[in-house]
Amino acid sequence: MEHLQETGVRVKWGGGRKMRKRNNGFLLAFPALAGFLVFYFVPFLITVWxxxxxxxxxxxxxxLDNFKSLFENEMFLLAVKNTIQYMAVTVPVTLAGAMFLSILLQNAVKGVRFFQLSFLYPMILPIASVVLGVQFLWGESGIWNRILELIGGEPKDWLNTSAAFWVLCILYCWRFTGYYVLIYFARLQMIPREYYEYATMFGAGKWQSFWHITWPMLIPTFGFTIVLSVMNGFKCYREAFLLGGNYPDDSIYLLQHFMNNNFQNLNYQKISAAAVSIVAALLVPAVVGYVLYLIVRRGKKYG
Incomplete structure (x- = not known):
């Protein structure tokens, strides 16, 4: 009986410790949650209103009158189209290139440390100096025009034509590919080498090893880099603004231009409707994808 009472006391005190740990976790997370509510969630509710x-x-x-007016606005539709095209080009190319380079880097014997450091240089450089370099290459009096003049071609103002879109895409890929390489490379280093040795013993080639070992291990990291690359894509306004100003060539007129120009014109209802539309466009696919993931996971568990 005494043993049971002692055991009961232990269980009771153990439960108390668990409750204290949970409360401590909430207290540690409270500053971040409070900051999110005050600086993000509450302003978003005001934006919805x-x-x-x-x-x-x-x-x-x-x-929904503001939304109707918004989707009848030609500049908003142009900004949406350009932003989607920009994401469709830069995100797949950057992530695929980063994965390929990370696998090459994993198999490299010498110079790994040098490449790891060099991949971060594009992100360290100030964006203003990077844009100056772009103008030095593709500006009206840049190198490419000088080369065209030497071979008898006609110079162009590349940054005020549709070519500006591809210049912006190249700039994004150059800046962020190395960053994603380091993320993939860190994950690849965590895969036990024994997996590849066992696969080789049973006759698996490099492609089979990648498809059945490397890729499944990289899927969570790949999902993380997709989110990260989309976020970085929305931050490209600095480059586009420095290249073309508030009203650049139509090919690089992005959502950030639309939001910034309407904010300067104090058209709050239009930018609020645009902000809510962008959040909905990002949240709906994410929620649907997560629900499908849970359904598939549950089906595998019980099927």
């Missing part, structure tokens, strides 16, 4: 209302001072509910 602005997107369905109109007026200065006393605002009136207008329903």
């Amino acid at each position: 602005y997107s369905v209302s109109f007026g200065i001072g006393k605002r009136e509910f207008v329903g």
Whole structure:
């Protein structure tokens, strides 16, 4: 009986320790949660109200009129189209190139440390100096125009034509590929070498080893870099602004240009509707993908 009482006391005290650990975890996370609520969630709720209302001072509910006006705006549609095209080009090319380079780096014998450091240099350089280098290459009086003049061609103002889109894509790939290489390389170093040795013993080639060992191990990291690359893609406004200003060539007029120009014009309901639309466009596929993932996972577990 005494033994049971002692055991009960132990269980009780053990449960108390677990509760204290949970409370301590909440207290540690509270500053971050409070910052998120104050600086992100509450302003987003205000933005949602602005997107369905109109007026200065006393605002009136207008329903979806702001969204209707937004999707009839040609500049917004142009910005959406350019941003989607920009993401569709830069994200796959950058991630595929980074994965290929990380695998090559994994098999390299010498110079690994040098390449690891050199991959970070593009991110360290100030963006203003990088844009100056771009203008030195593709500007109206840049090197490419000088070469065209030497071979009898006609110089172009590359940064004020549709070629500016590809210049912006090259700039993104150059800046971020090395960063993703380091992320993939760090994950590849965590894969036990015994897996590849066993696969080789049973006759697996390099492609089979990649498909059945490397790729499954890289899938979580690959998902993380997709999110990271999309976020970095939305930050490209600095480069586009320095290349073309507030109203650049139509090929690089992005959502950030639209938001910034309407903010300067104090058109809050339009930028609020645009912000809510962008968040919805990002959240809906993410939620649907997560639900499908849970369904497939549950099917594998019980099937």
